[in-house]
Amino acid sequence: MAAMQCSMIRDLDDSREMWRIVVRVLRRWNSYHKNSPNQLYAICLLLVDQQGHKIQASIMNKSLFKQYEREPLEGHCYFIANLEVIPNRKDYKAANHQFKLLFNTTTYVKEENADIPLSVFDFFPIKDILTQTVDTHTMFLFDVIAFLISIDTLEEYYSGTDHKTKLRLMLGDGRGNIVQMVLYHDCASTFAAQDFTAIQTPTVLLAQLARIGFNEGGWPEVCSSFNATKI
Structure with missing residues (x-):
C-alpha cells in the first residue's frame, strides 16, 4: 500500500512538502564538525529507489540524533514520509541529484519489504x-x-x-x-x-x-x- 502512494526519487523537488518514498539505504555514515572532530554534525544517508535513482538524505537536527542512532540501517528498505526537500548545492554530493532530503521532527520511518536493488554503482573509469x-x-x-x-x-x-x-x-x-x-x-x-x-x-x-x-x-x-x- 505504501509503495502505491509513493513518489520516485527522480520526481522529488521543492515544489511541495509531505513527500513519501520507499527506498533502500545504500550507504550510511556520520559527518563531524570540521573544528570539533568528535562532535556529530549530521547523519548522512544515500538512498536508492526501485528504478535505481539515488538521492542523499541528512539528519542534521541535534534533537533527532538519538532517535536515529540505530536506524535506518544500511542495506535495509524503508517507507519514509514527511521529508523536507532542499537544493543540493554542497560540494562533493553523494548523489548527482538537484535536491537532497532532510529528516525533521515529523518525518516517519518504517521498515518495508521492497524490490529495490541491493547495490547501485556509478563507476568513474x-x-x-x-x-x-x-x-x-x-x-x-x-x-x-x-x-x-x-x-x-x-x-x-x-x-x-x-x-x-x-x-x-x-x-x-x-x-x-x-x-x-x-x-x-x-x-x-x-x-x-x-x-x-x-x-x-x-x-x-x-x-x-x-x-x-x-x-x-x-x-x-x-x-x-x-x-x-x-x-
Missing part, C-alpha cells in the same frame, strides 16, 4: 579520472572498480594539532591507465589493518563514494571522502 583538472573536476562522489597494483605503508601526519593517517594505493584498469588513490584517517587505518598476505592476485578493489583530489604536482588522484567512502 580511470581513463576519465586522469583527464580531470583542478578547475573543471567532478564535484560529486563516485564509485571506482580497479585492479589493486600496490599498497604503501600507513603514513602518520599532523593537521594542526590533530594526529592523522593516510595510505597510498595504486590502481589500474588493465589497459595501461594507472591512478593513485589516497585513503585518509579511519578509512586508511581500517584498510591497512587487513591481512593482505592471504589475498591472491589479481585483486580487485571497489571503492564506494570516493572523490577527485590532486597531488602536489596537480595530477588527479582518487581520494576517500571523510567517512562516506567505503572500500
Whole structure:
C-alpha cells in the first residue's frame, strides 16, 4: 500500500512538502564538525529507489540524533514520509541529484519489504579520472572498480594539532591507465589493518563514494571522502 502512494526519487523537488518514498539505504555514515572532530554534525544517508535513482538524505537536527542512532540501517528498505526537500548545492554530493532530503521532527520511518536493488554503482573509469583538472573536476562522489597494483605503508601526519593517517594505493584498469588513490584517517587505518598476505592476485578493489583530489604536482588522484567512502 505504501509503495502505491509513493513518489520516485527522480520526481522529488521543492515544489511541495509531505513527500513519501520507499527506498533502500545504500550507504550510511556520520559527518563531524570540521573544528570539533568528535562532535556529530549530521547523519548522512544515500538512498536508492526501485528504478535505481539515488538521492542523499541528512539528519542534521541535534534533537533527532538519538532517535536515529540505530536506524535506518544500511542495506535495509524503508517507507519514509514527511521529508523536507532542499537544493543540493554542497560540494562533493553523494548523489548527482538537484535536491537532497532532510529528516525533521515529523518525518516517519518504517521498515518495508521492497524490490529495490541491493547495490547501485556509478563507476568513474580511470581513463576519465586522469583527464580531470583542478578547475573543471567532478564535484560529486563516485564509485571506482580497479585492479589493486600496490599498497604503501600507513603514513602518520599532523593537521594542526590533530594526529592523522593516510595510505597510498595504486590502481589500474588493465589497459595501461594507472591512478593513485589516497585513503585518509579511519578509512586508511581500517584498510591497512587487513591481512593482505592471504589475498591472491589479481585483486580487485571497489571503492564506494570516493572523490577527485590532486597531488602536489596537480595530477588527479582518487581520494576517500571523510567517512562516506567505503572500500
